[in-house]
Amino acid sequence: MKLFYKPGACSMAAHLLLNEAGASYSLEKVDTDAGLTETGAAYADTNPRGYVPALEFASGDVLTENVAILHWLGEQHPELSSDSTGRPLDRFRTLELLSFLSSELHKGFSPYFSGKTFSEDQARENRKKLDAKLGQFDALLNKGGDYLLGDTFSVADAYAFVILNWSNFIGVSLDAWPGTKAYLERIATRPATRKTLEEEGLAA
Incomplete structure (x- = not known):
C-alpha cells in the first residue's frame, strides 16, 4: 500500500493507524497547492479532487476520502475499531x-x-x-x-x-x-x- 499524505493534514490519521497496526506501506508526500507528488507526478491522476489522503493498493485501486480510508483500516484491523x-x-x-x-x-x-x-x-x-x-x-x-x-x-x-x-x-x-x-x-x-x-x- 502507498499512502499519499501532506504533513500534519488529516491524512496523518491513516498514517498513524498504519503504524499502530504494524502494516507494511510506503509514503508519498503531496504538495496540494502545486498538485504534485514528491516524485513529480500529477496528483490529479491519483485523486482528481486534489486533496489528501489517498490510499493506493498493489492492484492499482485507489481509495480516497478520510472517513472511508479510516473505516477500511478499521475493518482490516478489528482491534482498532472496537x-x-x-x-x-x-x-x-x-x-x-x-x-x-x-x-x-x-x-x-x-x-x-x-x-x-x-x-x-x-x-x-x-x-x-x-x-x-x-x-x-x-x-x-x-x-x-x-x-x-x-x-x-x-x-x-x-x-x-x-x-x-x-x-x-x-x-x-x-x-x-x-x-x-x-x-x-x-x-x-x-x-x-x-x-x-x-x-x-x-x-x-
Whole structure:
C-alpha cells in the first residue's frame, strides 16, 4: 500500500493507524497547492479532487476520502475499531464518531486554514463555533475510559488526535477542556504517534 499524505493534514490519521497496526506501506508526500507528488507526478491522476489522503493498493485501486480510508483500516484491523469488550454496536459507534469528527470538529478548524482574512467579528464567530465543537468533543470523553471507545485506542482516536493537534498550530489553548487536553497528551505519547510525527517531520 502507498499512502499519499501532506504533513500534519488529516491524512496523518491513516498514517498513524498504519503504524499502530504494524502494516507494511510506503509514503508519498503531496504538495496540494502545486498538485504534485514528491516524485513529480500529477496528483490529479491519483485523486482528481486534489486533496489528501489517498490510499493506493498493489492492484492499482485507489481509495480516497478520510472517513472511508479510516473505516477500511478499521475493518482490516478489528482491534482498532472496537472496545476490548467487543460490544455489538462498536462498529457503528466508530462510524458515528468518524462522522462527528469529519463534519463537525474538523469543520470547526477549517477557517483557520482557509488562507482568508477575517474581520474581528468574523474571527470571534469562528472561535465561538470552534469552542462549541470542542465542548461537544469534551463531553464524549466523559463516558469513561482513556479513549473514545473506552480503554481501547481506535480509528476514531487517530482522527481526533490529528484534528485536536491543530490547536498547537493556530494558538488555541485547550485549557478550558482539561479532559480533552489530557487526552491529546496521552495519545501523543504512544509509540506509533511519535513515529508518525517523526516521519512527517513534525516531531518536537
